[in-house]
Amino acid sequence: MAIARPVRALGLAALVMWCFFLYTVFWPREPSIAGSEDFHGTIPRDPNLDYTGEPDGNLVRAGATGYAPGAAGTERINATLLALVRNEELDQMLQSMTDLEATWNHKFNYPWTFFNDVPFTEEFKRKTRAATKAETRYEIIPKDHWSVPSWINDDLYQQSVNLLQQQGVQYADKISYHQMCRWNSGMFYHHPALADMQYYWRVEPNVHFFCDVDYDVFRYMADNNKTYGFTITLYDAPKSIPTLWPETEKFIAEHPEYLHPNNAMEWLVDAQRRPIHNAQANGYSTCHFWSNFEIADLNFWRSKAYEDYFNHLDRAGGFFYERWGDAPVHSIALGLFEDKSKIHWFRDIGYQHIPFFNCPNSPKCRGCVTGQLTDGEKWLNKEDCRPLWFKYVGMD
Template structure:
């Protein structure tokens, strides 16, 4: 993630390892060239292990912005004590047989849980309101000539995204039932203008909603996201996260931070405060959001999805159709 100066309320943040230095430099160069050379927001780099001197020195050679290197405390990174190892072993074995990616990697589960419910409590980030998450080996193809953080604040936006996808329903099989149980006990947290139709759409993948007990698996791809951390710090999201932690799905399944953020936003926030950054050219293999604009310089064709992906993976069309207001539609 990256961050802004301590005099402001915003910060870019990236989670990565020492081994990803080459890939983060690839991304950092594009962020600097296409946006941050105008604004000089500082960056915060996050790791569960100490960064090497080589990593820090190389990063600093590629930006004039301040850089901070933070270590995640083990108490918010490591597997919590309420996870039953026998239950975990049994469930992971079954999902491994079904070919679920990363299901046997503890570090992946730790990362998903940390990004879902803990990154915004890091000491470095407590002073900040907005964050921009970036990841190694991603591409930013378009020049952005305005301050994205100021846009979020001036337009009262809580969250911004570029790509929306369906998830593997096996990874979130009980996320929705656990959430519904929470809402039965806490109906006051549901926002009356939430993105309910997007969360429960069952036309493209009725088999997904059947597996998950009603959740479409639509989510904002969180490897790019700009958000208001005060939303996550709020009572509704905090209480819900406590229920998710108790259920253990970050380890018994593979609940990702993308569906967790998305379900939380869709239920507890006004959908009009969620913004599709159509003008940000972004690529994270294999998907992309690249406007047909003279501000963009991409090696591949502009577009949002290749034709073969539209049916199987793309949930952006549902967001546009079901949740965007007429005013928002008229701006595109």
């Protein structure tokens, strides 16, 4: 009997060690991105950014004939690099151009189209022309596209600005910011300079591109029937858009025919991960594509569904009485009126607009940390809305 007790103890110890061995071998080491509530706090990087190949589908790669500078005999499709930029942002624009030309456009020579609400200086034109072999175009925004609409009440606007400032809403007191958001939401694609264009790649001053991209992204969009391409998706500040979703619901009630059967409604209304955001935004998750980078088909904005939606929002006044941005407006429209399978995550395009990154794990990338979302405070990682996109839509 004295010997049995140690034997039982050894047996129990062996059983514990065996269970531990099975756990270490078979238990998953990392949570799934799609179901994680705060994956940046639990794994060192985002494995969905691992990327060593090219997108699926037919590709026109660098080195193909017909991409020399100039318009004659080109294989380029109707597309442009598009920038809304001030003269005083010349140095920041040159930074963005230098990066994108080095990583992509020197291979394909798509034209640059610059927009401003005042004429560009000769210095701006001279230095931007010198930054690319491609054609450069300089366009002035028509006054009726940039001016504050006649139905906006000045007194109500000032009262709204004061309230937004008290709530800490950034840029609330800058009328040019409100005008910019409205122009980017519903006016830019009406400019005559874009009349013959189907696709554009939006490029803002002082952004960075980190990865060599060796295929024609516009041709990829066309050949694979994609409407919109993004790199980063975030949560918005709910205090800047409290009535955007209620106005959207009004519009949907009036036009249920515009809802696409394969929409991304769940992504737009999810309340589990950020319930306070959802409550403050009156039912909207505030998830949106960060539109300082977007590659898109202009025909979507020109569609009757989007035009009617924008006009409804414009008359509601939220571009001025609140701070509705083009990012949530574009994102809601895409999430409701477009087939979600036609929205593409360009995981292979390394990109930064301060303070956020899209940094793939690829040998084609230099100058950013793999999987890094931000170089700022850790709490900013919680602003990443990709987990919800992966959960409800997937990773195209």
